[in-house]
Amino acid sequence: MLNVLVIGAGTMGSTHGDALSKMENVSLVGIVDKNLEKAKELGRKLGAEAFGTYEEAIESKPIDVVSICLPTPIHKPYVEKVADQGFHIICEKPLARNLKDAREMIDYCKAKKVKLFVGHVVRFFPEYVQAKEVIEQGSIGNVAVARTYRGGAFPYGSNDWYADYESSGGLVLDMIIHDFDFLRWCFGEVERVYAKSVEKGNERRIDYSLVTLRFKSGVIAHVEGSWAHQTFTTNFEFAGETGIVEHDSSKSVPVRFAGRNQSQSGGGVAVPESPLKKNPYYLELEHFLSCVESDREPIVTAEDAYKAMEIALAALQSIETKKEVELDAFARIGGVK
Amino acid sequence: MKVGIISFAHSHAYGYADAVKRIPGAELVGIADDNFERGKEAASRFDTKHYGSYEELLSQDIEAVIVTSENSMHHEHVVAAAKAKVHVLCEKPLATKAEDAEEMIKVCKENGVILQTAFPVRFNSSIIRAKHIVDQGDLGEILAIKGTNRGTNPGGWFVDPEKSGGGAVIDHTVHVVDVMRWFMGAEVKEVYAEIGNLISEHEIDDCGILTIEFDNNVFTTLDCSWSRNETYPTWGDVTLEIVGTQGTLSVDAFAQKLDVYDKEGVKWNYWGDDMDFGLVNDFLTSVSEGKEPSITGTDGLKALEVALAAYESSKKKQPVLV
């Protein structure tokens, strides 16, 4: 039995809490949010105690693992605080807002001998996992061109922190980092990055980025991210020498409810669902917790999370300078941004 | 209207010939092809005469020709047609070198004949509808466009750079760049490209992702790869995702299709309007009414310049100004 505490009762805190509360040998011991009302509401739903601060929670509860679901810029102080206590850590992605923080967090956890897991959940989406397996099986040959899309509406976080790009890193660091991580998982290290993005996307509340990655293996990847569309969808295409594997979440919708009544859920809009016994967040958390119990390396390491940040920050650098960014050189200086 | 076709090297010739046959008042006078077998076969299929040389065809009483030879031959064929005072519809890419394209434009102008670049996508009904939506302002100001024009490696002379001028990049960049220029009334400022020879065994560029910035500050990307394999249900595509300040517009120009499952697998059977007919009809109308062509040689040159810049960028591994 592992005792898990969730910090942050926002979108991700709810997702983590929900999954953890369903796990058999996990005890969700509490939800922390500086907005105590939010923590209480989620706690009520999940049958967990609510706390206004982390310090209060650790005083009254036994804890093994803490899941940090806070806005990106405060991942670091919380990771360090939790590591001080010797608890293992699950931290939402991106690990940090800049590479210096990320490196310090990784080193800190090593020094304190606690495990640090980062929520690169795309590695737990069955369609992505299976695509990678198809690629590895070799029936489509070596991949030449990879295309990914991830997008939806401009996000609203607490205090609208996503719109503060100094905090969130915007679409490139916050969202398509998922695809950077997945592509790196499939194709290895990146050689060069070139990217374009909407100017002042946060002020317009419309963001859209198109990123080209050239991998050392030769693979060319096109990564598209959007905070300009109405509904959230993802898709990908891997075109190899002898075949193609593709997926579009907007097309693999097994259940679609369309209420006639405006007051029904969705208010007359069709609500698409893709039901699974265990959603990817559940699978991810279950995997991380099993790594704690059996002292194993996770499918995605903190180092992987750092590497994904490097790609994202190199893309931001390319957007700003309007030039290509060679990743090795960028990494050597620890990323300017 | 008496029309000829110079060479069936490019398979688009079949669609154009078919269109000529269906246009009232148009007559397919002959097909010039120095590949006798191919020329004779096409001539019998379209019930017309085969000429062993283009000079012979051009000395007939014709007003217009369609040039569908290998890319590197466009220059010679178009210049000869212009000098024979015959109007020209030339397959894309207009040429393999910018100098050739410039000279083709010049010679056609001097001889008072139309030079139209064959960009049939402008006559795709879905593309036309999308342009209308853009023109009405429903999208607001355009911020970005993502385009694809993926296809199948055609093989043959297409993979011989001497004849084609290049692979997927020169073959598949020009259509979508032309549509982007047409939609926005803007010119390309800068090009960045990652290009590879990762799919076929031939030594030819077969995949590429271009980032193209326009002088109205709109950024775009284009996948021009020959990345559709044999069993993929279609040979090619044209898609656009346009992001504007007031909305987004997704266009899949060949989405009007049936899914057919037979012994060979799945095939997409297109049932939308025939854009080749639209293109040829437009060209012949311009000729007969003595109008300026709706798509000019300059349009062909502008699109070609982007493909050439993409090759340069890929070599230099940095963005290049156009």
Ligand SMILES: NC(=O)c1ccc[n+]([C@@H]2O[C@H](COP(=O)([O-])OP(=O)(O)OC[C@H]3O[C@@H](n4cnc5c(N)ncnc54)[C@H](O)[C@@H]3O)[C@@H](O)[C@H]2O)c1
């Ligand atoms: N893996 C994914 O798919 C995914 C999806 C969305 C967000 N995220 C990441 O998850 C993290 C959280 O994002 P979110 O959308 O849940 O944000 P959110 O704004 O919805 O939630 C953050 C919560 O933290 C609380 N909070 C802020 N400061 C606090 C503090 N000092 N102490 C205690 N509570 C505090 C806020 O009150 C809020 O309830 C971010 O790093 C984000 O990038 C990951």
